[in-house]
Amino acid sequence: MTVAQSPPRPLDDGLPQLRATLEDADGLLLCLDFDGTLAPIVDDPNAAVPSERNREAVASLAAAPSVTTAVVSGRALSDVRERIDGPSIYAGNHGLELARRGSIAVHPVARKRAARVDRVCSALEDSLASVPNCRIENKRLTGTVHVRSVPPAAESVVRRRTREAVDRFGGDALEISLGKRILEIGPDVPWGKGQAVELIAADVSPETVVVYIGDDVTDESAFRAVEPDGVGVRVGNDDPSSASYRVRAPADVAAFLSWLGSTGTGLVE
Numbered sequence: 001m002t003v004a005q006s007p008p009r010p011l012d013d014g015l016p017q018l019r020a021t022l023e024d025a026d027g028l029l030l031c032l033d034f035d036g037t038l039a040p041i042v043d044d045p046n047a048a049v050p051s052e053r054n055r056e057a058v059a060s061l062a063a064a065p066s067v068t069t070a071v072v073s074g075r076a077l078s079d080v081r082e083r084i085d086g087p088s089i090y091a092g093n094h095g096l097e098l099a100r101r102g103s104i105a106v107h108p109v110a111r112k113r114a115a116r117v118d119r120v121c122s123a124l125e126d127s128l129a130s131v132p133n134c135r136i137e138n139k140r141l142t143g144t145v146h147v148r149s150v151p152p153a154a155e156s157v158v159r160r161r162t163r164e165a166v167d168r169f170g171g172d173a174l175e176i177s178l179g180k181r182i183l184e185i186g187p188d189v190p191w192g193k194g195q196a197v198e199l200i201a202a203d204v205s206p207e208t209v210v211v212y213i214g215d216d217v218t219d220e221s222a223f224r225a226v227e228p229d230g231v232g233v234r235v236g237n238d239d240p241s242s243a244s245y246r247v248r249a250p251a252d253v254a255a256f257l258s259w260l261g262s263t264g265t266g267l268v269e
């Protein structure tokens with residue numbers, strides 16, 4: 001179902017309705033983005049860690065019998081798993097790899113195109129080596145070019161060289177998408193966080209409430225996957241989104257997770 005984009009409302013406005021919905025539900029499926037949602041955005045991607053309150057709240061909700069928790073991240077699966085403990089499900093590389101029920105599923109086309117991603121990342125390591133603070137994150141199925149700390153005057157060079165490398169080694173097989181101060185290089189396939197969330201949600205009872213919290217462009221497909229029956233919460237401003245609700249920052253995510261853990265709905269012991 002198509003969900004129109006409009007400015008999300010402050011989450012506080014939706015809490016009474018969500019409490020009532022939870023009271024009638026069998027369980028809660030809580031899907032969480034990582035960077036910008038559980039972990040504040042920082043200059044160095046290797047330094048990103050969840051806030052202590054988010055770490056504790058996720059661990060507590062993950063231990064509750066009626067709650068299924070999933071982290072759905074643009075990071076490599078192996079990377080994001082090391083950054084946050086507790087969830088029973090992890091999706092990495094924007095849903096191209098999915099760990100659940102003791103095994104890992106990898107999108108078959110993405111797997112085939114990993115060699116091309118690797119070639120693009122290697123080429124960019126060389127061609128962008130002289131650009132200050134330009135980081136290349138090779139995530140195997142996708143690659144990220146970080147421009148957050150690149151001098152503004154050098155940004156156009158980074159974008160041009162990234163385009164050239166993708167054209168040269170990727171052809172029509174790879175595409176570039178944008179995120180928060182990043183260029184994402186990945187397989188040109190109709191698969192993203194939204195499809196991963198649909199797969200995850202297909203495994204829980206229809207009476208389960210699905211909540212997705214995220215802050216970036218790739219989270220929009222996940223909001224569309226859960227809305228309107230479930231609840232999308234965008235972390236950020238009130239720019240149009242497919243999420244119904246918003247909070248401002250990861251600190252507010254922690255407050256919401258704590259609220260979920262103490263609603264008295266019986267979902268959380």
Ligand SMILES: O=P(O)(O)OC[C@H]1O[C@H](O[C@H]2O[C@H](CO)[C@@H](O)[C@H](O)[C@H]2O)[C@H](O)[C@@H](O)[C@@H]1O
Nearest residue numbers: 034035041042043045048073074075148180181
């Ligand atoms: O889906 P997510 O879990 O939000 O991952 C999206 C990207 O997050 C990371 O980059 C972002 O966070 C960095 C650390 O705060 C920041 O420096 C960067 O500017 C942000 O775009 C991660 O490094 C990427 O691989 C993810 O795709």
